[in-house]
Amino acid sequence: xxxxxxxxxxxxxxxxxxxxxxxxxRIAGGRRDARLLLANALDVGPEYIVAHPEASVTREQADLFxxxxxxxxxxxxxxxxxxRREFWSLPFRISxxxxxxxxxxxxxxxxxxxDYPDRGASLTILDLGTGSGCLLLTLLKEYPCAFGxxxxxxxxxxxxxxENASDLQVTDRAFFTQGCWxxxxxxxxxxxxxxxxxxxxxxxxxxxxxxxxxxxxRALKGGEEGVECYxxxxxxxxxxxxxxxRIYLEIGQGQEKTVEKIMHNAGYLCVAWHRDLAGxxxxxxxxxxxxxxxx
Ligand SMILES: C[S@@+](CC[C@H](N)C(=O)[O-])C[C@H]1O[C@@H](n2cnc3c(N)ncnc32)[C@H](O)[C@@H]1O
Numbered sequence: 077x078x079x080x081x082x083x084x085x086x087x088x089x090x091x092x093x094x095x096x097x098x099x100x101x102r103i104a105g106g107r108r109d110a111r112l113l114l115a116n117a118l119d120v121g122p123e124y125i126v127a128h129p130e131a132s133v134t135r136e137q138a139d140l141f142x143x144x145x146x147x148x149x150x151x152x153x154x155x156x157x158x159x160r161r162e163f164w165s166l167p168f169r170i171s172x173x174x175x176x177x178x179x180x181x182x183x184x185x186x187x188x189x190x191d192y193p194d195r196g197a198s199l200t201i202l203d204l205g206t207g208s209g210c211l212l213l214t215l216l217k218e219y220p221c222a223f224g225x226x227x228x229x230x231x232x233x234x235x236x237x238x239e240n241a242s243d244l245q246v247t248d249r250a251f252f253t254q255g256c257w258x259x260x261x262x263x264x265x266x267x268x269x270x271x272x273x274x275x276x277x278x279x280x281x282x283x284x285x286x287x288x289x290x291x292x293x294r295a296l297k298g299g300e301e302g303v304e305c306y307x308x309x310x311x312x313x314x315x316x317x318x319x320x321x322r323i324y325l326e327i328g329q330g331q332e333k334t335v336e337k338i339m340h341n342a343g344y345l346c347v348a349w350h351r352d353l354a355g356x357x358x359x360x361x362x363x364x365x366x367x368x369x370x371x
Contacts, residue, residue: 209237
């Protein structure tokens with residue numbers, strides 16, 4: 077009778093292998109990513125991975141983990157591999173059709189919370205370019221009596237946004253519709269939020285591969301100067317806001333003067349800029365001139 081010796085791989089061993097592979101592919105933060113991916117392959121929390129380096133990994137778990145690591149070596153972000161991203165401490169599904177939500181965009185949520193301290197307010201919110209729905213759905217969670225509409229040109233992105241609304245149990249207050257920004261929209265919303273694509277076309281090639289290869293191009297490309305979408309939006313707002321409404325726009329680094337000018341020319345005044353965690357002006361708050369004049 078012959079004896080078959082099967083080498084059982086441990087968490088510590090396979091993590092070491094992954095770290096080397098990720099280092100070879102010049103992936104920064106390889107150790108952290110490997111832990112996250114292994115925790116997912118094993119269906120345990122990351123703390124288990126740290127606490128049990130001697131625990132064994134099954135063949136199926138190892139195969140799944142190896143596939144994850146190979147994808148990460150091709151610069152696919154961990155969030156894309158796992159299909160989810162945390163935003164404002166809430167879980168969001170993401171898909172190839174949606175932008176991977178960025179922590180910078182939380183500046184927009186903070187701005188709204190500051191301006192509308194009454195969490196019981198029955199606000200009506202319009203989110204133009206909703207993607208995964210992260211901005212709109214986060215606000216609907218923060219304001220349990222609010223109602224919102226999310227618009228996106230991508231049908232696939234809207235499916236993901238609807239799934240997120242269902243996961244977060246706000247389907248009765250979140251409505252999603254396909255459209256080109258606010259074209260043809262009529263209404264009297266209290267606030268409009270938007271994080272439009274704002275990367276100048278010529279800058280796309282210089283983005284990190286994690287962004288350039290995996291975020292949808294239509295979520296990034298902002299035209300020649302990066303501000304094309306703000307021009308379109310500025311020409312549309314009037315049709316779907318009331319005089320006391322506020323508009324919250326996320327912008328790219330250094331775009332504040334240009335966006336302020338575009339909005340001013342369309343009849344809106346900037347009342348505040350909010351910075352992201354890096355101290356960059358990220359969210360502009362605009363209102364109509366009449367409101368400030370008191371008329
Ligand atoms: C920068 S992403 C923002 C996504 C999401 N709001 C977020 O903050 O993560 C811009 C979004 O605008 C959408 N978009 C691009 N062009 C559009 C258009 N003409 N009309 C409506 N949405 C558009 C993209 O599909 C993408 O979902």
